[in-house]
Amino acid sequence: MSHPLGDSLEVYSDQGVNWVRCTRCSHVIARLEEHWRKRCERRTFPPTKAGPLMTILVGHYVLQKLYCPGCGALLESDMVEKS
Numbered sequence: 001m002s003h004p005l006g007d008s009l010e011v012y013s014d015q016g017v018n019w020v021r022c023t024r025c026s027h028v029i030a031r032l033e034e035h036w037r038k039r040c041e042r043r044t045f046p047p048t049k050a051g052p053l054m055t056i057l058v059g060h061y062v063l064q065k066l067y068c069p070g071c072g073a074l075l076e077s078d079m080v081e082k083s
Contacts, residue, residue, distance in 0.1 A: 009022065
């Protein structure tokens with residue numbers, strides 16, 4: 001049994017354990033109670049990659065994209081504070 005967790009992720013149950021997996025390739029990323037984002041492939045870009053209006057964020061934020069470690073499908077994009 002499974003149910004969506006966004007566009008490219010789903011939660012499915014196997015023998016009483018809930019898992020997060022990619023909907024494209026069914027790669028199991030993490031248990032539901034774990035931080036699945038930590039197990040993804042991560043790339044960062046300048047904010048202007050999201051469009052020219054993001055120039056004001058340069059130097060303070062980056063565009064972070066998370067990808068499935070199994071097939072490379074884009075799972076999430078977000079602006080995050082520059083570390």
